[in-house]
Amino acid sequence: MNPKFQSLRGTNDILPDESRIWSYLEDKISDIFRRFGYQEIRTPIFERTELFVRSIGQATDIVNKEMYTFTDRKERSLTLRPEGTAPVVRAYLQNQLYTKDEVWKLYYKGPFFRYERPQAGRERQFHQFGAEVLGVMNPAVDAEIIYLGYLILKSIGLDNCELLLGSVGCPVCRPGYEKVIVAEMKEHYSELCDDCKRRYKDNPLRMLDCKNDTCKKYLKKVPAFTENLCEYCKNYLAKIEELLKLLEVPFEITPNLVRGLDYYTHTTFEFIYPHLGAQATLIGGGRYNHLIEELGGEDVPACGFAGGMERIIAALKNEKKQLPISDELDVFVVHIGTECFKSAFQLLQKIRSGGMSADMDYRESSLKSQFRRADRFKTRYVIIIGEDELKNRTAKLKNMKTGDEESIKSDNIVSELKKRLIK
Numbered sequence: 001m002n003p004k005f006q007s008l009r010g011t012n013d014i015l016p017d018e019s020r021i022w023s024y025l026e027d028k029i030s031d032i033f034r035r036f037g038y039q040e041i042r043t044p045i046f047e048r049t050e051l052f053v054r055s056i057g058q059a060t061d062i063v064n065k066e067m068y069t070f071t072d073r074k075e076r077s078l079t080l081r082p083e084g085t086a087p088v089v090r091a092y093l094q095n096q097l098y099t100k101d102e103v104w105k106l107y108y109k110g111p112f113f114r115y116e117r118p119q120a121g122r123e124r125q126f127h128q129f130g131a132e133v134l135g136v137m138n139p140a141v142d143a144e145i146i147y148l149g150y151l152i153l154k155s156i157g158l159d160n161c162e163l164l165l166g167s168v169g170c171p172v173c174r175p176g177y178e179k180v181i182v183a184e185m186k187e188h189y190s191e192l193c194d195d196c197k198r199r200y201k202d203n204p205l206r207m208l209d210c211k212n213d214t215c216k217k218y219l220k221k222v223p224a225f226t227e228n229l230c231e232y233c234k235n236y237l238a239k240i241e242e243l244l245k246l247l248e249v250p251f252e253i254t255p256n257l258v259r260g261l262d263y264y265t266h267t268t269f270e271f272i273y274p275h276l277g278a279q280a281t282l283i284g285g286g287r288y289n290h291l292i293e294e295l296g297g298e299d300v301p302a303c304g305f306a307g308g309m310e311r312i313i314a315a316l317k318n319e320k321k322q323l324p325i326s327d328e329l330d331v332f333v334v335h336i337g338t339e340c341f342k343s344a345f346q347l348l349q350k351i352r353s354g355g356m357s358a359d360m361d362y363r364e365s366s367l368k369s370q371f372r373r374a375d376r377f378k379t380r381y382v383i384i385i386g387e388d389e390l391k392n393r394t395a396k397l398k399n400m401k402t403g404d405e406e407s408i409k410s411d412n413i414v415s416e417l418k419k420r421l422i423k
């Protein structure tokens with residue numbers, strides 16, 4: 001065959017062998033969210049570009065070089081969502097959720113888009129799940145959000161992740177700390193990368209996130225933010241630490257944990273799976289107390305995280321974890337000769353209505369080929385209907401694991417299968 005089309009760079013087809021893993025993880029994650037009292041929210045795939053520029057920040061890599069932005073037929077600038085928090089906040093404000101309840105605990109999952117150079121763990125269409133708590137300023141919320149991420153990773157067998165915890169301060173202590181960065185970097189300005197030269201003026205804190213080796217060398221000398229926090233921020237972080245210890249969640253205080261978005265205040269955290277190299281962050285998040293105000297709302301505190309599906313799956317593959325995913329088919333109905341086709345077809349639907357998974361071969365295949373197909377779907381039981389069985393109103397039932405065969409009355413097939421398959 002000679003296919004005329006290929007999927008675009010940085011996008012992937014998730015084929016059945018893989019999608020089974022995806023469904024398993026998505027179900028698991030949604031289940032944990034529900035257990036923590038989070039409700040699902042679904043926002044559109046595209047939004048006005050301005051929403052992301054205002055929330056993520058002008059000086060960030062995402063806004064500067066990674067957004068999928070286009071103009072529609074009315075010349076409006078639209079962007080495929082690069083992250084989930086800004087749309088959730090937009091929806092919260094637009095739908096006036098705050099009038100219905102003071103506190104909202106929301107979760108989401110779905111595709112996101114960034115125009116990046118595709119590499120392992122970075123796709124142009126990638127998939128995230130995330131949680132947001134709007135309306136509470138209390139270290140217990142931050143601790144719960146972190147614990148939620150911890151439990152998700154643990155429940156799928158990724159219990160070797162490192163939790164990095166930091167703080168990016170508040171409007172009281174951040175300006176002072178930015179002066180500390182600028183003072184420290186002043187004499188190295190000419191050697192900084194172009195991005196950092198821009199950040200030096202626009203947003204010095206962002207420099208701490210630079211991956212450039214020269215910048216990194218000088219930035220190492222910048223005193224830790226965690227040591228330059230105001231009293232309030234210091235105490236706030238200490239209380240989160242206390243609660244995490246209570247929950248027996250191991251963590252490591254990271255002096256300068258600046259994440260790729262500007263809206264964070266106070267808490268920042270990341271769950272790292274070290275074997276994935278540069279793309280090691282599986283889950284990342286923090287507090288964003290001023291985003292809601294920035295987008296036109298009241299002063300509503302908030303906290304959340306997002307996790308990357310592709311990276312989590314890569315980590316699972318690296319761990320060679322066997323997930324408890326069943327891809328077995330309960331029953332395969334085999335017929336011998338065209339005479340029996342109709343009975344087999346009818347029986348097949350009865351088995352399915354009875355709550356079991358079942359299939360048959362619709363081609364005019366040989367017995368051998370039908371059994372091959374049954375094997376391919378890891379079938380547990382095969383029902384065989386031949387002319388003799390048709391005449392006697394029976395069917396042959398074969399247990400594919402043991403090879404045992406028995407004869408069963410036609411009328412009892414579904415109930416007999418249920419006895420064996422439905423616990």
Ligand SMILES: [Zn+2]
Pocket residue numbers: 169170171172173174229230231232233234
């Ligand atoms: Zn502060």
Ligand SMILES: [Zn+2]
Pocket residue numbers: 192193194195196210211212215216
């Ligand atoms: Zn730099």
